[in-house]
Amino acid sequence: IVLTQFPDTLSVSVGERVTLSCRASKTVRNYLAWYQQRPGQGPRLLISDASYRATGVPSRFSGSGSGTDFTLTINNLEPEDVAVYYCQQRNYDGLTFGGGTKVEI
Amino acid sequence: QVQLHESGQGLVRPSETLSLSCSVSNFSLGHGYFWGWIRQPPGRGLEWIGHIHHTGTTYYSSSLRSRVSISMDVAKNQFSMKMTSLTAADTAVYYCARGGYNDPYDYWGQGAHVTVS
Numbered sequence: 001i002v003l004t005q006f007p008d009t010l011s012v013s014v015g016e017r018v019t020l021s022c023r024a025s026k027t028v029r030n031y032l033a034w035y036q037q038r039p040g041q042g043p044r045l046l047i048s049d050a051s052y053r054a055t056g057v058p059s060r061f062s063g064s065g066s067g068t069d070f071t072l073t074i075n076n077l078e079p080e081d082v083a084v085y086y087c088q089q090r091n092y093d094g095l096t097f098g099g100g101t102k103v104e105i
Numbered sequence: 106q107v108q109l110h111e112s113g114q115g116l117v118r119p120s121e122t123l124s125l126s127c128s129v130s131n132f133s134l135g136h137g138y139f140w141g142w143i144r145q146p147p148g149r150g151l152e153w154i155g156h157i158h159h160t161g162t163t164y165y166s167s168s169l170r171s172r173v174s175i176s177m178d179v180a181k182n183q184f185s186m187k188m189t190s191l192t193a194a195d196t197a198v199y200y201c202a203r204g205g206y207n208d209p210y211d212y213w214g215q216g217a218h219v220t221v222s
Contacts, residue, residue: 033209033210035151035210037151042198042200042213042214042215042216043143043151043200043210043213044213045209045210045211048208048209048211049209054209054211084150086150086151088151088153088209088210090205090206090207090209094153094164094165094166094167095141095153095156095164095166095205095206096153097143097150097151097152097153098150099150100150100151
């Protein structure tokens with residue numbers, strides 16, 4: 001299963017709402033996760049099973065979608081949210097990551 | 106807090122074998138979950154390598170299956186990966202993480218930098 005993320009890069013202002021998209025080549029039901037990777041750091045789980053925030057993740061992050069189309073929304077963007085965001089699916093066949101969306105201020 | 110820590114070679118010659126281990130703290134591997142390996146070439150995205158369960162069940166990326174093996178030592182609370190026939194394209198940061206088959210990757214190691222040269 002191929003995951004396509006768009007756009008490749010988002011340039012936004014602090015305080016704005018940001019919407020990132022992830023599209024699967026075939027249905028992944030709701031087995032879709034989102035990760036944040038800040039510059040120079042490892043990945044961090046933000047959202048599991050399409051819409052469940054991981055422990056400690058701020059409420060301004062939310063996920064939605066099912067099947068083939070998913071969205072990660074960041075409300076009131078903060079400077080610390082500058083990062084690359086990856087979606088990831090898992091199924092019986094294995095696991096794949098999307099190519100990532102870079103969010104910059 | 107579950108902690109993972111990768112260790113192994115930082116520099117490997119082309120055609121040789123990479124061996125990495127991941128030590129886990131504050132969670133017993135025998136208590137469940139899959140445990141995985143993910144890599145990230147310089148300036149690029151994340152690539153799944155494979156994952157293992159304490160029962161010995163393993164799953165591998167189709168593109169790496171012929172060169173990768175993942176094993177687990179529950180007594181030492183660590184799991185390991187071997188990758189053979191390395192080329193420069195295998196230069197990457199290699200991460201170990203908890204999760205995979207049934208769960209997302211919720212805990213990650215800090216990453217091991219591996220250069221093939």
